Amino acid sequence: MDDTSVIRVLLVGDSPLSFFLHQKHLERNGCECEFAESERTAWEMLGRRQFDLVLSLHPSRGTCSPSLGILLSGSPTTLFYALRVEVGYWWVPILRLGEECFGAPVLRPREFANALDKALREIRAEATWNGNQMRTA
Numbered sequence: 001m002d003d004t005s006v007i008r009v010l011l012v013g014d015s016p017l018s019f020f021l022h023q024k025h026l027e028r029n030g031c032e033c034e035f036a037e038s039e040r041t042a043w044e045m046l047g048r049r050q051f052d053l054v055l056s057l058h059p060s061r062g063t064c065s066p067s068l069g070i071l072l073s074g075s076p077t078t079l080f081y082a083l084r085v086e087v088g089y090w091w092v093p094i095l096r097l098g099e100e101c102f103g104a105p106v107l108r109p110r111e112f113a114n115a116l117d118k119a120l121r122e123i124r125a126e127a128t129w130n131g132n133q134m135r136t137a
Helices: 016-028 039-048 068-072 109-136
Strands: 007-012 031-036 053-056 078-084 089-096
Touching: 007 016, 007 039, 007 109, 016 031, 016 053, 016 109, 031 039, 039 053, 039 068, 053 068, 053 109, 068 078, 068 089, 078 109, 089 109
Parallel strands: 007 031, 007 053, 053 078
Antiparallel strands: 078 089
């Protein structure tokens, strides 16, 4: 797999251990994962580098900075926020390839695994389509 086909993933949360299973799954599927411990750090990283997928355990908390959803809207990035429940997290789709997902259902952990695989297929398909467009231009 060449560098252009690697899916870059940003994991935003208090600890990398919070993403242990997801990160292992993503890396087995050819993704390169980086970690940010806060939204502020995530904003800085996003200012320096494009990420294809962002998983955040920190939904916007009303800070003076824009939410990740606003920051990434219109970009080719897919974004999920996590909502903590009694056991684990429910995942909320916020952006799909930069398009807002308002009204999309919340995903329980078992559903999220399938949604994550689907998101990876969509990101790869979009990258392939964009690559083909560039070659024909």
